[in-house]
Amino acid sequence: MRQGRLMDRSRLLEGLTEAQREAVTHVEGPLLILAGPGSGKTRVVTHRIANLLCEGIPDRRILALTFTNKAAQEMKERVAALVPGSRVWVGTFHRFAAQMLRRYAQVVGLEPNYTIYDKDQSLRALRTVLGRTKLDLGQHTPDQVANAISWAKSRLIGPDAFEPRRGSELGDIVKTVYRLYQRQLLQSNAVDFDDLLFHLATILKTEPEIRKELDERYQFVMVDEYQDTNLVQYAIARALSIDHPNLAVTGDPDQSIYGWRGANLQNILDFERDYPKVKVVRLERNYRSTKRILRVADALIRHNVRRKQKELYTHNDEGAPVRLRTYVDQDAEARDIAQRIASAVRENRRRPADFAIFYRVNALSRAFETALQQQGIPYQVVNGVAFFQRKEVKDV
Numbered sequence: 064m065r066q067g068r069l070m071d072r073s074r075l076l077e078g079l080t081e082a083q084r085e086a087v088t089h090v091e092g093p094l095l096i097l098a099g100p101g102s103g104k105t106r107v108v109t110h111r112i113a114n115l116l117c118e119g120i121p122d123r124r125i126l127a128l129t130f131t132n133k134a135a136q137e138m139k140e141r142v143a144a145l146v147p148g149s150r151v152w153v154g155t156f157h158r159f160a161a162q163m164l165r166r167y168a169q170v171v172g173l174e175p176n177y178t179i180y181d182k183d184q185s186l187r188a189l190r191t192v193l194g195r196t197k198l199d200l201g202q203h204t205p206d207q208v209a210n211a212i213s214w215a216k217s218r219l220i221g222p223d224a225f226e227p228r229r230g231s232e233l234g235d236i237v238k239t240v241y242r243l244y245q246r247q248l249l250q251s252n253a254v255d256f257d258d259l260l261f262h263l264a265t266i267l268k269t270e271p272e273i274r275k276e277l278d279e280r281y282q283f284v285m286v287d288e289y290q291d292t293n294l295v296q297y298a299i300a301r302a303l304s305i306d307h308p309n310l311a312v313t314g315d316p317d318q319s320i321y322g323w324r325g326a327n328l329q330n331i332l333d334f335e336r337d338y339p340k341v342k343v344v345r346l347e348r349n350y351r352s353t354k355r356i357l358r359v360a361d362a363l364i365r366h367n368v369r370r371k372q373k374e375l376y377t378h379n380d381e382g383a384p385v386r387l388r389t390y391v392d393q394d395a396e397a398r399d400i401a402q403r404i405a406s407a408v409r410e411n412r413r414r415p416a417d418f419a420i421f422y423r424v425n426a427l428s429r430a431f432e433t434a435l436q437q438q439g440i441p442y443q444v445v446n447g448v449a450f451f452q453r454k455e456v457k458d459v
Contacts, residue, residue: 082348090309093304099348104287107313112125124280126285171266201236202232203232212237264302278303282307289330294325349376400434
């Protein structure tokens with residue numbers, strides 16, 4: 064396979080901090096990169112890939128796994144700029160699993176041309192099963208049943224191993240439906256999104272020859288945002304790094320925000336236990352924030368118990384003071400924020416696109432959308448559906 068045109072090693076390390084160089088030049092053996100926010104993590108990962116190629120490691124031996132298509136695309140573009148013509152496999156966990164499952168589909172009772180169901184198709188299949196069984200869901204909805212099955216799969220619990228908590232009505236329903244739902248998918252030669260990872264993890268666990276083959280193929284595995292991996296993703300990464308334990312993970316326990324969808328913070332906290340000979344590199348220089356923001360963030364996050372110690376610093380300016388405002392309720396909060404944005408826009412000090420509003424749960428978007436509409440401020444709900452466009456709201 065064509066390796067691509069390698070860039071000069073000295074240029075590859077140009078402008079890197081000592082810690083970044085340490086991570087980039089690490090070759091064999093497990094590696095844990097504790098990357099604080101704004102610490103140049105993506106640059107380190109892509110430069111490390113380029114350095115592995117400089118070391119003579121074939122591009123087909125390198126596997127880089129990310130969580131989003133956007134992150135994967137950015138990583139691909141950066142690697143291509145560093146090593147034009149290289150063909151390192153960079154992509155999401157799900158894309159990698161889908162590709163592997165095409166190759167080994169029959170091991171789990173599928174045909175290679177299986178269909179990947181989206182959320183709506185999966186829910187229709189589940190509704191078909193529920194309609195056939197005529198099971199009384201009581202106060203529960205098909206969505207809740209689907210979420211419970213998804214939860215089980217993310218924890219590597221198959222239908223035969225699923226056991227409900229004592230007294231759990233929903234658990235009892237899932238125990239009955241889960242097996243029938245999986246049978247329905249197999250009969251349709253289909254998988255849902257969770258099955259992609261679940262089936263691959265199962266293959267790696269039950270088929271030692273296949274596991275060994277993939278471990279030999281991908282001798283250098285890198286995982287981004289490791290603090291957000293769930294049990295099934297952890298199992299895949301570990302299974303691919305037994306004979307060649309060159310697993311390099313990047314993450315930060317302080318930035319773990321996906322526990323609600325199955326992310327297991329313990330994966331990164333226990334990495335040094337899983338790999339006693341691991342090299343740990345801390346990326347502590349922040350390129351993004353002001354000194355004041357770093358101090359406030361550090362004072363807050365220090366209260367967390369389950370974390371890895373870091374000492375973030377920056378060469379940026381002191382910056383404006385961080386402000387904390389409190390309100391009597393969410394509507395008052397939304398009105399004040401919208402008024403402040405409108406004032407800055409009317410005075411030509413800012414554009415609407417200069418502002419971002421973060422909220423904890425989707426239900427909180429209503430107050431902000433209403434307030435922004437009243438002020439005539441255009442807005443976009445990112446990676447979600449605007450409150451007034453949601454099906455349940457439009458139905459009302």
